[in-house]
Amino acid sequence: MATRADRSSRRQALTTQPLVAVVDDDESVRESLPGLLQELGFAAKAFASADEFLSFKDMSRTQCLLLDVCMPGISGPELQQELVARAVRVPIIFITARTDASVRERLMQRGAAACLFKPFSELQLRTALDAALLHRDSR
Amino acid sequence: MNAATSEIAISSDVLQKWQRIVDLLANIMRVPSAVVTKLEPPDDTHYRTLVCSNSEGNPFPVDQFFAMDIGTFCETVIKNREPLLVANALEDDRWKSAPEIQVGMVSYLGFPVQWPDGRMFGTICVLDDKTNRYSDVYQELLLHCRDVLQADLQTLARLGKELEEQGARLSELFARVPEAVVMVDRDSRITRVNPEFTKIFGYATEEAIGRRIKDLTTPDDLQEEVESFMHRMVQTGEVFAAETVRRHKNGTRVPVSLICVPVSSKGGNIGYVIYRDITETKRLQEEQRRYHEIQLELAHANRIATLGQLSASIAHELNQPLTGILTNCATCLRMLTSDSPDLDGAREAVRRTMRDSNRASDVVARLRALFNKAQPASESVDLNEATREVIGLSLGDIQNGGVIVRTELADDLPLVTADRVQLQQVVLNLLRNALDAMHSVNDRPRELLIRTERQQGDHVRLSVKDAGVGFDPQTVDKLFEPFYSTKNDGMGVGLSVSRSIIENHQGRLWAVLNEGQGATFLFSVPCQTPTPHTLVLER
Numbered sequence: 001m002a003t004r005a006d007r008s009s010r011r012q013a014l015t016t017q018p019l020v021a022v023v024d025d026d027e028s029v030r031e032s033l034p035g036l037l038q039e040l041g042f043a044a045k046a047f048a049s050a051d052e053f054l055s056f057k058d059m060s061r062t063q064c065l066l067l068d069v070c071m072p073g074i075s076g077p078e079l080q081q082e083l084v085a086r087a088v089r090v091p092i093i094f095i096t097a098r099t100d101a102s103v104r105e106r107l108m109q110r111g112a113a114a115c116l117f118k119p120f121s122e123l124q125l126r127t128a129l130d131a132a133l134l135h136r137d138s139r
Numbered sequence: 140m141n142a143a144t145s146e147i148a149i150s151s152d153v154l155q156k157w158q159r160i161v162d163l164l165a166n167i168m169r170v171p172s173a174v175v176t177k178l179e180p181p182d183d184t185h186y187r188t189l190v191c192s193n194s195e196g197n198p199f200p201v202d203q204f205f206a207m208d209i210g211t212f213c214e215t216v217i218k219n220r221e222p223l224l225v226a227n228a229l230e231d232d233r234w235k236s237a238p239e240i241q242v243g244m245v246s247y248l249g250f251p252v253q254w255p256d257g258r259m260f261g262t263i264c265v266l267d268d269k270t271n272r273y274s275d276v277y278q279e280l281l282l283h284c285r286d287v288l289q290a291d292l293q294t295l296a297r298l299g300k301e302l303e304e305q306g307a308r309l310s311e312l313f314a315r316v317p318e319a320v321v322m323v324d325r326d327s328r329i330t331r332v333n334p335e336f337t338k339i340f341g342y343a344t345e346e347a348i349g350r351r352i353k354d355l356t357t358p359d360d361l362q363e364e365v366e367s368f369m370h371r372m373v374q375t376g377e378v379f380a381a382e383t384v385r386r387h388k389n390g391t392r393v394p395v396s397l398i399c400v401p402v403s404s405k406g407g408n409i410g411y412v413i414y415r416d417i418t419e420t421k422r423l424q425e426e427q428r429r430y431h432e433i434q435l436e437l438a439h440a441n442r443i444a445t446l447g448q449l450s451a452s453i454a455h456e457l458n459q460p461l462t463g464i465l466t467n468c469a470t471c472l473r474m475l476t477s478d479s480p481d482l483d484g485a486r487e488a489v490r491r492t493m494r495d496s497n498r499a500s501d502v503v504a505r506l507r508a509l510f511n512k513a514q515p516a517s518e519s520v521d522l523n524e525a526t527r528e529v530i531g532l533s534l535g536d537i538q539n540g541g542v543i544v545r546t547e548l549a550d551d552l553p554l555v556t557a558d559r560v561q562l563q564q565v566v567l568n569l570l571r572n573a574l575d576a577m578h579s580v581n582d583r584p585r586e587l588l589i590r591t592e593r594q595q596g597d598h599v600r601l602s603v604k605d606a607g608v609g610f611d612p613q614t615v616d617k618l619f620e621p622f623y624s625t626k627n628d629g630m631g632v633g634l635s636v637s638r639s640i641i642e643n644h645q646g647r648l649w650a651v652l653n654e655g656q657g658a659t660f661l662f663s664v665p666c667q668t669p670t671p672h673t674l675v676l677e678r
Contacts, residue, residue, distance in 0.1 A: 028463030028495045035470040035488060097458035098451070119461040122469035 017043040018133070019061050023053045023079065024068035024095065029118075033066060040126065050074035054082065062090050064113075064132045069096040069103070077110065091132040095120070147299040149177075153291050154190060160284050161192040161263075168277050170267045171196030172244060175252070175288065176213050177261040179204070186213060186261055196268065198242035211238050212247040213262045220259065222250045224278075227270040239266060246271040248278065250285040255293045263288055319414040327352050327369045330408055339395075339416045341388030352412065356385045358392060372401040372410050385414065394421045431528050435567075438560040456502040463495035516558040519667065522591055522599055523548040525559055529566045530589065533574075540574045540585065547590040552599055553666040561640045562664075565648070568633040569603040569660045576607025576657065583656060598646075599666045604659040609652050618650060637662075 020042045022033045034044035042064075047053040049071060056062075069076040080092055091113040096103060104115040113135040114128035157175055164173035173192040179185045187204045191197055207214050212234075216223050225247040228234035239247065248271075249264030263285050265273070273281075313320060319336035321329055332347045340347075340356050347355060353365040364383060371379065380398045387393050394417050401410035471488035474481040530537070530544060537544055555562075570589070577585040588604040610618060619638045634648075641648040646664035653659055 026459040026462075028460045028491075028498060029466075031491050032463040032466035032470065032488075032495070035484070035491075036466050036473070039470050039473040095462075097455040097462070118458040119465040121465065122473075125466075 017041065018063040019043045019045065019058070020064045020066060020129070021053060021056070021062045022046040022066045023048075023050060023071075023076070024066075025049060025071045026068065026097075029068070029095070036122065036125070040122075040129070042129075050076075050079040050082070053079065059088060064129060065090050065092045067092050067094055069094055069107070070098065077107070080110065080112075091135040093128045093132050147295050149189070149295065153295065156291070157190045157288065158193075160287065161190050162194065164265055164281065164284060165192035165194035165197070167280065168265055168273075170194070170265045170271065172199055172266040173197075173264070174199055174213075174266070175261065175263050176205075178217060178259050183207065183259075186217065189261065196243075198244065205238075209238055210236065212249055212266075213264060216249045216251050216262045216264070217259050220251050220253075222248075222278075222282075224248050224273060226272045230270075243268045245269065246273075248273040248281060250282060252285055252288050252292070255289070255296050260288075260292060317415075319416075321347075321352065321412045321414070322408050323352055323369070323410065323412060324408050325373070327365075327409075329355065336414070339387075339393060339414060340385065346388075356387075358384060358386045361385075368399055368412075369409070372399050376401045382417070394418055428528070428531070432532050435528060435532055435560060435563050438564065453502070453506060456505075457499055460495040460498040460502070464492050464499070467492040467495065516560075517556055518559055519554045520557045520559045520562060521552070522555055522562070522601060523552050525563050526566055526589060526591060526601065529563050529570060533567065533570055536571065536574055537587075540578065542574055542577060542585040542587050544587045544589065547588065547592075549590075549592045549599075552591055552593055553668070555599060555644075555664050555666045557644050557664065558640075562644070565637040565640050565662065566601065566603075568637045569662075572633060572660065573603050573605035573607060576605050576609070578607075580607055580656075593666070594663060597665055597668050598663045600661060600663040602659050602661040604653060604657065606653075606655075606657040609656065609658045610650070612652060615650060619648070 020037050022030060022037070022044060024030055024033075024046070025048055030046040030048060034046050037044035045056075047056065051073060053059070053065075054074075067076045067079060074082070076092075076094055076096075083090060083092075092111075094104075094107045094112050094115045095118055096115070097118040104117075107115045113132035116124055116128055120128075161173035161175060165171065171194055173194070174188055174197075175190040176186045177189040179187055184207055185204050186207065188199050188201055191199045191201050205211055205214065207217070212223055212225060225231060225234050225237075228237045228240050228245045228247070234240075237247075239245075244266040246267040246269065247264060249262045252260040252263055254260050263281065265277075265281060313331075313333045316333065317335060319339045320331075320333045321336055322331040324330050328349055328351055329347045330349075332342075332344055336347065337343055342350075342355060352369070353362055357365045361383065368381070371377070378398065378400050380396065382394075382396045384392045385395050385397075395414045396417050397415070398413045399410060400413065402408060467488045471485045471492070474485040474488065526546070526548065530546070570587075573587050577587070583606055586606045588602075590602050590604070592600050594600050619634050638648045641662045641664065644664045646662055648660070648662040650658055650660045
């Protein structure tokens with residue numbers, strides 16, 4: 001378990017910790033996920049839309065993207081395409097509130113590192129993050 | 140008047156009257172013979188004796204024919220259209236060879252008798268075997284009798300014309316009525332048909348006449364029915380109607396509504412059978428039934444689809460705050476169980492959790508508002524008919540479940556003002572629940588009783604009684620809660636939705652355990668009260 005000292009040092013050393021970006025139009029998710037991610041030892045930043053993320057200056061530092069599928073404006077899969085077009089290589093974990101198994105299959109086929117159905121447990125999140133980071137390393 | 144007039148039969152009561160006249164004439168005038176003769180149509184080459192006095196010495200029998208070229212007294216009267224008096228033919232050169240002399244008649248007094256249109260009918264005459272000068276009184280008497288005969292002929296001609304017109308009207312009716320009309324005799328043989336008969340059954344008139352009705356148009360499986368109809372016509376003499384099936388010449392079955400009209404048995408006919416082809420009516424009825432079934436099926440499918448969509452969007456809406464709750468709790472747990480617990484962080488995570496919980500309950504509140512918005516349609520519904528449709532729709536399930544369905548639908552059930560499809564959804568839910576409840580029953584018949592009845596006051600009630608597994612009386616109230624189900628694969632919304640539909644109709648839905656096995660589900664809804672005054676006001 002991380003000590004208080006560890007945690008504060010992690011927060012200070014934002015630049016050294018792997019950055020996980022959360023893109024979701026839902027406020028509950030944006031409010032809660034960064035907290036847990038920090039507890040898990042990541043730097044975390046939340047974005048309310050794909051556009052917001054695309055204008056993020058430190059985008060290139062992002063090690064992993066937790067990406068909602070259905071969003072107003074640019075959807076999750078559309079953002080994925082845009083990133084490929086811009087040659088931004090970042091592993092993506094899709095998160096969706098639609099519980100349809102065929103959706104997961106399609107997303108995985110299109111190169112997602114993982115796909116989580118909301119609501120998901122801490123363990124599911126950690127497993128997905130591990131897979132995503134491995135995914136990045138293997139590329 | 141046309142030639143048909145001469146075909147008019149002289150009715151028996153007229154003949155009897157004329158018989159009395161000639162008898163009286165012979166008696167009063169003391170002659171052996173008084174006769175009425177009639178010229179024979181159509182070519183008038185003969186006349187015959189029509190009525191002859193029953194007096195002693197009368198040489199003329201009834202129906203004796205005389206040619207019109209042998210020089211008889213009557214022949215002369217008919218040809219000249221004038222009266223004739225011959226006192227004694229033997230002493231008169233003109234009449235020495237009159238044929239009547241051969242039968243002993245030597246004197247003659249006769250008058251011509253005419254139809255009202257002036258055509259010759261015949262004669263009325265008296266004959267004697269001795270010289271007879273026939274006094275003026277006798278001549279006047281005979282003339283008077285001639286006038287009586289002509290008056291009778293006038294009456295007969297008038298009646299004949301009326302009869303003829305009536306016959307023509309009847310024939311026209313027979314020919315033009317849009318129903319097949321068949322006249323049958325005692326032997327159930329066809330004696331007359333109209334053109335519509337040919338149209339409906341394919342047999343031309345000449346093919347039909349003389350054939351037995353049961354051989355011609357009755358399918359093999361309905362022979363007994365026809366026999367009983369014929370029997371009933373003869374026995375009771377009552378008019379009766381039936382709806383059944385008959386056979387076309389080409390073998391196809393024709394649905395018909397028929398009316399049997401017995402007639403008094405003059406002429407050997409026992410009556411008419413009138414058929415109406417109801418193929419089209421049946422087809423329309425069937426089409427309408429199918430249409431309702433499809434409507435009901437669609438509504439059901441719609442509800443299922445809507446439920447599916449609804450549960451997907453409910454899941455979506457709720458999964459968002461649930462994600463927050465779960466994530467915040469995980470964060471909070473980590474913060475609290477760390478070696479140096481982060482209480483501020485944990486407090487913040489709990490606050491976020493509370494916000495998410497509120498969001499979740501907002502979702503639920505919005506859903507409630509959505510459900511309450513829908514207003515049911517309002518139409519006049521025959522609950523019996525609606526119920527029959529639901530049973531029809533479920534026949535497959537009923538047969539698959541090995542279930543015997545009985546119905547006791549009240550005849551005098553008033554209409555209810557309701558959303559027909561919604562009510563049918565309720566009946567369908569109750570029916571399917573009952574089928575499901577009997578699924579595991581193997582030690583007794585799987586019987587289902589659906590009953591409608593009029594209740595005291597202004598309500599009608601429908602009940603569905605099954606012989607299934609029943610329910611736990613302790614949890615009877617839970618039966619109607621959403622998502623409560625005694626079935627493993629049940630959606631559990633049926634009874635709760637049903638109850639809300641019935642309550643929207645100002646009614647009540649409840650359940651009771653049977654005395655024996657199983658349960659009965661019942662609902663009662665207000666019915667329309669007849670308002671006869673409205674009709675009067677509207678006129």
